Amino acid sequence: MNVMENIKMAISSLRAHKMRSLLTMLGIIIGVGSVIAVVAIGQGGEAVLKSQFAGEANTLSLFYMPTEEELQANDSRIYEDPFTQEDIELLMTIPEVKKVVASSTTSTNVRFREDQTDSAVVGMNHAYMDVYPLDIKEGRNLIAAEYLSGARVGIMTTNVVEELTGETEAPFVGEIVYVNGQPIEVVGVAEEETGLFSFGAKTIYVPMKTWQTIFAKKTITELSIQTETVDDLQIAGEKATALLNEKYKKEDAYQTLNMEEIAEGIGQVTRIMTIIISSIAGVSLLVGGIGVMNIMLVSVTERTREIGLRMSIGATRGQILFQFLVEAMTLTLIGGLIGIALGTGLSFVVSHFAGWPPLISLPVIIGGVLFSMLIGVVFGMLPANKAASLHPIDALRYE
């Protein structure tokens, strides 16, 4: 008497009472489904939050935290523009670091013919463009030679063009604008940035060298490092800050966003949510399990004569016990599988409206399958035992 025979028998007996089986599964379906959905939605949200902090494409920002004295001295040069070109080369020596993304940002006056406006001016290196590609609407991107030579060229976002010309669709490539009083040729127009932390800021992008010329500075405002994988980020960040602090003989002045602290904060929220949902799912599964036990007891009573017959043709008590356990397990397993399907569907729907990808994790699905089978075993034990302990003669004569 193998397991497959038992499963076949179980399915045929469940199919004989389709409605009853489905209603019995409902508790399991809801329980497993809600766990799958909540975990998928939660993990999707967590991933979105983490990617916002870690930056897209595995980047990690470095920053300079001034000491109390430096703050009081009010020497803004130290902490406003804390990095140099040499720092980039130094950071490239770290094996985990793939690219060093550099940018300097200043807000300044931009003039085109008679019109003027204020805009952020971002000086950037070539790596910046690779990590944060611009959505070029018109014209072209900056090329490598322009980064190297510090050519007087730039890319504007559409809202700057709009401010300067009063039109949204005006062709602007080839025009000269004056940034901080210095001429820049516009070679491209890009869409405004969108994202969680972007506010549709007006921006002009120029090569880093050009920015340094325009503002007569040698320094860099922001540095971030990119690694091959997100797992290298933490260690690369630690190495980077150590190198910089050593170079400038500072104690913890150069820092990275502390990923662990952020992860801890997100984890806290996720844990609370998980506890709440788990308790709801737990109650649902408990009620579902009791439902299974109840219906299996009914089934054993209804099939008393069948049990007697099976015993009279040679079924041992163990085989009868196993048959009903498998039946209960099949019931909860099918319930669990339906729950997984529904939970997955639900998380896709919710994620679609929330705007982040659902993360259906394999361990959770496997856990759901195993747990629903476990419920079948636990709550099937009593009915199965009742069936197995019937006396064959009494069972055969049962009316």
Next chain:
Amino acid sequence: MIRLTDITKSYPVAGEALIVLDRINLHVEKGEFIAIMGPSGSGKSTLMNIIGCLDQPTSGTYELNGELISEYDDKQLAKIRNQSIGFVFQQFHLLPRMTALENVELPLIYAGVKKAERMRRAKEALAKVGLSDRMEHLPNELSGGQKQRVAIARAIVNEPDIILADEPTGALDSKTGKQIMELFTLLNEEGTTVIVVTHEAEVASYAKRTIFVRDGKVTSAERVVDQELLEKIVEKETFDS
């Protein structure tokens, strides 16, 4: 082959032992065709249950093929029921959701026979009872006689030593009942021991030996061939009880 020695079966009822079988001694040879008769409450069903290994005696010994069955545990009894005994019941006891073929396969499943072999042997058994054309039918698509023949196929599929039939014609009309009894006769002629429990003289007349059970005792065990004589005995036994 079957040797019952001083078999006693009693149930505790209201603090007292109700004796159902009282020191029964019975010997059945291989290949015999036996009818067990007796009024209801006589203990004939209990006797059949003990022979069929569905029940254990309170005291006494039961030997089957030289093995001491009365010492066996539940699991060993299940194996004997599976391998050595084929049951046929008054109410057929076919599983309603299974086809005739699947019902006949059932004992082989518990015997651990592989699917292909099971199919082959179940088809063979159904052919033997003349139901080759009804194999894929569900029990509720079969007539009473056909159902009982499926049950007989199920009883013989594992090639048991003994067929135990409890009122096998009780739910059938007399013509169908006759056919069923002829089938038992045929199986008996092929060497299978057949034991039929009945209260119908006509059924008992197929047997080569009839045993009367009354008040938990075997009161006569003579060979009855003559139909009229048998009926007289039955009448006498029935009026007496």
